[in-house]
Amino acid sequence: MYLIGLTGSIGSGKSTVAKMLIERNIPVVDADFYARKVVEPGKPAWKKIKANFGEDVFKENGELDRTRLGQIIFEDKAKRRLLNEITHPEIYKEIFKVCVLHFFQGRPYVVLDLPLLFEHGALVGYMHKIIVVTCERDQQIQRLRSRDNMDEASAVLRVQSQWSMEEKAKRANFVIDNAGTVDETKEQVEKMMAIIEDDNFHIRIRVCIAVAAGLICGFFYFVFLSS
The missing domain is CATH 3.40.50.300 (P-loop containing nucleotide triphosphate hydrolases)
Structure with missing residues (x-):
């Protein structure tokens, strides 16, 4: 494969x-799907975002406010780089798991x-x-x-x-x-x-x-x- x-x-x-x-x-493995999945409340990336970006980028129910966070990172390259360092390893792990599954399915x-x-x-x-x-x-x-x-x-x-x-x-x-x-x-x-x-x-x-x-x-x- x-x-x-x-x-x-x-x-x-x-x-x-x-x-x-x-x-x-x-x-087709959609990276955006896993980008949303890895920042669900309680996930490791979610905790790191909270520690580095504060409460302002979260909704009252604990979910990540992607619109608010997007405004911050698109105006600040350093913060965009930090977010990538937090989320990308977690996203790649999820993608790897799915690819392995497709391999054993003979794709x-x-x-x-x-x-x-x-x-x-x-x-x-x-x-x-x-x-x-x-x-x-x-x-x-x-x-x-x-x-x-x-x-x-x-x-x-x-x-x-x-x-x-x-x-x-x-x-x-x-x-x-x-x-x-x-x-x-x-x-x-x-x-x-x-x-x-x-x-x-x-x-x-x-x-x-x-x-x-x-x-x-x-x-x-x-x-x-x-x-």
Whole structure:
């Protein structure tokens, strides 16, 4: 099994592409889902956020106020870095567990939906292929304003906090242009998946794992049992 990274700047429509992949019965691991899960009340990351950011970023029921925290970290790089240091290790643990499960289910590959794949960089080296979803910058800002009900200045600030789509596209194996219609995006996804599904890289990985396991078993047999 190998890993495919799916990323794109905020408002580019990455979730639309992820949904199209899910509809094809492709396993997609959503990092945002686990980002919410690891900060549930009482979790280790939740406790660390409380200790470092104070009570102001929490609601009365103890849940993390993501809107309030988002305003703080997007205006302060040092605090954004601190939050990443708190949450990312916990998120990666959850993603690893899910990937192991898919491996034992015999999946040839898993798509990791990672909004900040390049910005954080920790998982880039583990990706066999990377998909970047793009659109026009004006579309990006407008989608963000409509989706999150924010003013233009706030939307621009969010966009500027990430790498540009041009920089991400340079590092991609596949670029999906989501500036057009849903059908146009879907057509690009279909062509991309035809290429990916022709790749037998996962077979080579499983053969290597089988050979390595055989060598280890053989070693232990001759060292500990043959005598």
